[in-house]
Amino acid sequence: MDSVRSDEAAGRRIPVALKILIAGGFGVGKTTLVGAVSEIRPLQTEEVLTDASLGTDDLAGVETKGTTTVALDFGRITINDDLQVYLFGTPGQDRFWFLWDELAFGALGAIVLADTRRLADCFPSVDYFEQRGTPFIVGINCFDGARRYTMESVRRALDLDPDVPVVMCDARSRQSGKDVLIALVEHVAQRRGEPVPAG
Amino acid sequence: MSPDSPGPHHDWLDADAGPVVRPYTMTGGRVRPAAGAFDLVAFVVANPSPGSVRHLQPEHRAILTRAQEPISVAELAAHLDVALGVVRVLLGDLLAAGLIAMHEPPTSARFPHDDVLKAVVHGLRSL
Numbered sequence: 001m002d003s004v005r006s007d008e009a010a011g012r013r014i015p016v017a018l019k020i021l022i023a024g025g026f027g028v029g030k031t032t033l034v035g036a037v038s039e040i041r042p043l044q045t046e047e048v049l050t051d052a053s054l055g056t057d058d059l060a061g062v063e064t065k066g067t068t069t070v071a072l073d074f075g076r077i078t079i080n081d082d083l084q085v086y087l088f089g090t091p092g093q094d095r096f097w098f099l100w101d102e103l104a105f106g107a108l109g110a111i112v113l114a115d116t117r118r119l120a121d122c123f124p125s126v127d128y129f130e131q132r133g134t135p136f137i138v139g140i141n142c143f144d145g146a147r148r149y150t151m152e153s154v155r156r157a158l159d160l161d162p163d164v165p166v167v168m169c170d171a172r173s174r175q176s177g178k179d180v181l182i183a184l185v186e187h188v189a190q191r192r193g194e195p196v197p198a199g
Numbered sequence: 200m201s202p203d204s205p206g207p208h209h210d211w212l213d214a215d216a217g218p219v220v221r222p223y224t225m226t227g228g229r230v231r232p233a234a235g236a237f238d239l240v241a242f243v244v245a246n247p248s249p250g251s252v253r254h255l256q257p258e259h260r261a262i263l264t265r266a267q268e269p270i271s272v273a274e275l276a277a278h279l280d281v282a283l284g285v286v287r288v289l290l291g292d293l294l295a296a297g298l299i300a301m302h303e304p305p306t307s308a309r310f311p312h313d314d315v316l317k318a319v320v321h322g323l324r325s326l
Contacts, residue, residue, distance in 0.1 A: 012244065012268075012269060013269075014242050014244065014269050014302045015242070015269070016304060016305065017240035017242070017271060017304060018240075018311065018315075018319065019239070019240055037326075043273070043274060043277035043278075044277060045273055045276040045277040045282070045283055046276075046282045046283065047282055047283045047284060048222045048223070048282040048284055048285070069222075069282070072273075072283075074273055074277075076274075077322070077323070077326070078322075079318055079319055079322030079323075080318065080322060083315065083318060083319065083322070085319060085322075085323075086239070086240050086271070086273065088239070088273075102239065103239070105238075106238065106240075106304055108311070174326075178323050178324070178326055181323050182320050182323050182324065185316055185319050185320050185323070186316075186320065188316060189313060189316045189317075189320075192310070192313070
């Protein structure tokens with residue numbers, strides 16, 4: 001391990017944590033997926049938006065009450081003594097982009113969960129990761145067991161780049177959740193081998 | 200801020216203030232940490248034998264107790280049930296006072312070595 005090394009402090013090993021984001025529309029199963037694969041019960045933390053954290057422009061639509069609370073769900077997987085993976089569910093409301101920026105900073109990649117009955121709900125997530133250059137894959141959550149659309153039609157509807165993997169999954173299933181995570185990490189590794197796209 | 204008194208005193212907060220404390224009250228209204236960056240997955244470790252901590256706020260002491268073993272900023276906030284921004288201000292106080300050490304994720308973490316990715320895939324498979 002050359003590029004990521006665990007830290008030593010006073011003889012204690014400090015692991016390195018990788019961040020993976022679970023995105024998608026409201027109610028698509030983000031927290032369910034985090035819970036299915038996390039070794040701990042999903043934890044919730046909050047961020048409080050103040051005028052300071054919102055910045056100066058674009059307060060349109062934000063109530064004048066001064067603070068707003070956003071909940072963040074997350075889980076953890078210990079790979080070994082030196083390596084942990086943190087899974088963060090992204091907040092659904094578009095006006096919390098500043099939190100997305102913090103979550104995406106340094107993130108290994110993202111899983112965009114899609115529900116074919118409400119496919120448009122995941123457009124903002126796909127747009128965001130495309131613009132930011134964060135590696136992502138799309139997981140079609142088939143929790144109702146019905147495959148209403150083919151992966152190819154979903155790919156067309158989302159106008160995905162050809163190299164973005166689309167996988168079927170069941171967010172409630174630990175095995176399925178693991179498979180989606182593996183697909184993402186393999187996609188990250190594969191993308192690395194390719195030249196950086198121009199522009 | 201002097202090193203031995205992180206955080207302001209809240210002499211004006213008495214029982215009449217009620218059970219609900221607005222989030223940034225416990226930071227004295229400060230929304231930016233005095234020091235440090237505090238990534239969500241940065242690890243916090245309490246420095247050994249910091250001496251007396253009686254002058255600290257309960258929230259500061261709770262962080263030191265939790266951080267006897269390395270703990271991530273996100274988990275700290277979740278366990279203490281305190282908003283992330285508030286935890287960052289409190290961590291900034293403790294860092295400025297030399298009571299904790301912070302271990303930010305390496306800048307290479309976004310582009311880890313292939314060996315790391317292989318280890319993650321292998322680790323996930325064997326869960």
